Amino acid sequence: MAARRVIIVGPSYPLRGGGMATFNERLAYAFQEAGDEVEIVTFSLQYPSFLFPGKSQYSEEPAPEGLRIKVLLNSVNPVSWWRTGNYIYKQQPDLVIFRYWLPFMGPAFGTIARLIRRNRHSRILAITDNVVPHEKRPGDVPLTKYFLSACHGFITLSRAVLQDLKKFEPHKPSLYLPHPLYDNFGAAEPKAVACAALNLDPSYNYILFFGFIRAYKGLDLLLQAMAEPALRQRPDIKLIVAGEFYEEDAPYQQLIADLHLQDRLVLHTDFIPNAAVRHYFSAADLVVQPYRHATQSGVTQVAYHFDKPMVVTNVGGLAELVPDGEVGYVVAPDPKEIAAAVTRFYTWNQGETFNQNIQTYKKKFSWDYFVKAVWELAGKR
Numbered sequence: 001m002a003a004r005r006v007i008i009v010g011p012s013y014p015l016r017g018g019g020m021a022t023f024n025e026r027l028a029y030a031f032q033e034a035g036d037e038v039e040i041v042t043f044s045l046q047y048p049s050f051l052f053p054g055k056s057q058y059s060e061e062p063a064p065e066g067l068r069i070k071v072l073l074n075s076v077n078p079v080s081w082w083r084t085g086n087y088i089y090k091q092q093p094d095l096v097i098f099r100y101w102l103p104f105m106g107p108a109f110g111t112i113a114r115l116i117r118r119n120r121h122s123r124i125l126a127i128t129d130n131v132v133p134h135e136k137r138p139g140d141v142p143l144t145k146y147f148l149s150a151c152h153g154f155i156t157l158s159r160a161v162l163q164d165l166k167k168f169e170p171h172k173p174s175l176y177l178p179h180p181l182y183d184n185f186g187a188a189e190p191k192a193v194a195c196a197a198l199n200l201d202p203s204y205n206y207i208l209f210f211g212f213i214r215a216y217k218g219l220d221l222l223l224q225a226m227a228e229p230a231l232r233q234r235p236d237i238k239l240i241v242a243g244e245f246y247e248e249d250a251p252y253q254q255l256i257a258d259l260h261l262q263d264r265l266v267l268h269t270d271f272i273p274n275a276a277v278r279h280y281f282s283a284a285d286l287v288v289q290p291y292r293h294a295t296q297s298g299v300t301q302v303a304y305h306f307d308k309p310m311v312v313t314n315v316g317g318l319a320e321l322v323p324d325g326e327v328g329y330v331v332a333p334d335p336k337e338i339a340a341a342v343t344r345f346y347t348w349n350q351g352e353t354f355n356q357n358i359q360t361y362k363k364k365f366s367w368d369y370f371v372k373a374v375w376e377l378a379g380k381r
Helices: 018-033 078-091 103-117 140-148 159-168 191-198 219-226 250-258 274-283 298-305 335-347 351-364 367-378
Strands: 005-009 037-045 069-074 095-100 123-128 153-156 174-176 205-210 237-242 265-268 286-289 310-313 328-331
Touching: 005 018, 005 078, 018 037, 018 095, 018 298, 018 367, 037 078, 069 078, 078 103, 095 103, 095 367, 103 123, 103 140, 123 140, 123 367, 140 159, 153 159, 153 367, 159 174, 174 367, 191 274, 205 274, 219 237, 219 250, 219 335, 237 274, 274 298, 286 298, 286 335, 298 310, 298 351, 310 335, 328 335
Parallel strands: 005 037, 005 095, 037 069, 095 123, 123 153, 153 174, 205 237, 205 286, 237 265, 286 310, 310 328
Antiparallel strands: none
């Protein structure tokens, strides 16, 4: 039987890793493992420089091995939309998957999808990280509608996004699929080895905030939690902040100074390359996601891969993947509650119990299951 052909449209190398590029590349490997032919079509320009909040959009790491990646799409150049759409149209793939996360991409993706549909063969699905964006702007709704109306079906990574999606497309096939494990960052390593790689003192207990820093992710809440009496009395606990600022860092630096936290923090606020991810998770005892609001977070699935318990806030889809009291804690986005959960974890020595539960729970998040479910959805009309 001829191999099925798949094209994934979205961030990938040579753009810097980040959650979506890493996901798209790992998904491509999963399709290949299932015997499918896969190509990723990615951006020559994802954002104009004045819209990009980080330091660089492009990776300094080597290209992922064994993947076909075509750099073709410029998000602000309609000529490239037509070029991309016509290229995929002519390839006649059985399945096209768009990775949709921001209304800004609606015009490009919507136009490309419409051009592909002319071949009357390709099924077009979207993995919708967000339907309603975290930071709302005028025009979000029509831009989102323009793209969604061009798709045949949808996958969401949280039930909250599925509910948002139904408001736009109540009748098309759609499916909630939990985010699979990020198992492409290598194996865990002993804490002492990880601390040596990061130049950290292994005698401390470390909690970890990981990922790009934006207001909705609630780093300020976690900093305030570190100053709560419950944690202030535990100088053996330090917070690692590992991730690039995607907004001004001055308010955070001022908060750190006001709360006198300089000696309680490890700030690694440059972009974290994929090769270094395992050091941070292996050095930490506990991963904290203090989000103010969220849909889902790939950080959860990195934590599961490295068998790390979590503290997450009860917003969006975070609590769906972290059973409270079994693999971590679910708390309100409140500094006192966050501090109490972190303190409870160490006082009750729950690391080993949570770790044993994680071994069982994370088996649900396989890439093989994800790919099979995607093909089943693609066959629905």
